[in-house]
Amino acid sequence: MEGMTRSQVDKAESRDFALGQGPKRPRDAATLMLLDRKGNDVLVLMGRRHSSHAFMPGKLVFPGGRTDPADSRIAVADRLPAPDEARLIATTSRASAARARAIALSAIRETYEEAGLLIGRRTPFATTKPDWQGFVDHEVQPMLAPLRFIARAITPPGRVRRFDTRFLSAWRESVAVELPDGGPTNELEELVWLPLEEAKQADVPAITRTVLEELQQRLAQDPHLRPGGAVPFYRMIRNRFVRDLL
Template sequence: MTTSATPSPPPAAPPGRPAHPRHAASLILWRQAGGAAREGTVEVLMGMRAAGHRFMPNRLVFPGGRVDLADRTAPAATELRPDTRAALERRAPPRLARALAIAAARELEEETGLRLGGPLPTLDRLHYLCRAVTPARSPIRFNARFLVAPAEAAEGTLSGSGELEQLAWLPLEGVLALPVAPITARVLGEFRDWLAMPEAARATRPLIWFQGRENRRLEVAA
């Protein structure tokens, strides 16, 4: 997730006490297959988490991981769009909101070999999608933000650290038949709805968050 060596996941909570959800970010990188803007040709970049992972093993996921301390002070080539920043700050202070975006760009490079923009990330290419909190019953929990960027915002060749296996561009309409977690399926549904919106409407739509796979709620300011 965060370094060349795979870090340990958050420690499990003591019995009877819910684990504290760690702040995390994932990036949905998408493209039109073949470069043609034809309906039904949207692809998303995903990879399989290895069987040895404690959290979501053998599941297709987006590049992402928890926020590192260094993400809070890391430089960027460009800063967040006003609407993306406002959406992230709905449930996070400004410094954490920016760190979430930095984490998404960093994890993209570590796990896929692709860089968002160049040596320093171009945060203005990121759009906010939604948030998901792992249920309290889970021994490992994340408060994850899902961000979106077009494939042309990234550069490089697919490689990565090996944490994600079988990295591939997958057709949006077919990925739900593959081994994805229920919450990933819900996020993909939100992404499909986001794509269908006029671009101007995306920045003003109601924000959504999930507590588990079923509990879909409107986001409110902290």
């Protein structure tokens, strides 16, 4: 998508986003690309959004969503790796470490809510925050150390909803509990593990395909996804979609 004009991006994403009137400020959001290995393939978890949704209807996406205020007040078992934490902090207003942690935690929470997968460490865990009671019930304390910051993208103007999305990744081995019936919400109609190349060819939003390509390139250079890799940043500047590095 790099270098595309506003009209070209609108055309490419015409089936991904409902258009809306007036300027809208992007909201902080995070999504998790959960990875597994099968033979020589790396698989990624994806789910299909309901066709009635205004944002990416019917598309295969990664679990994720908007960051909530309560996400900043959750006790974690460990911190993000220092290089990834520093880059994530740099994406927040006033370089806030608390906001960066909240963004990372929102990816973990959404992965539980939408896919029934709890990333963390098996140990008694307590919080009064309603959206985190699944972790309390299953005695899982969220962990941030397994997460890697892969990419950032801001939804172009003119959409009914806009997000400043941080794409994070982790390996399936960081999942402490897998609920057999999935998560408590109905955001995703189905969940599938797809090889990366197959995921790129599926019915995914244009930016999702772009980020999958970025992930493939990073894995080719670093199959273990060590902390501190370069993070591409996609956004619209002066009517053109650009790619920078954080």
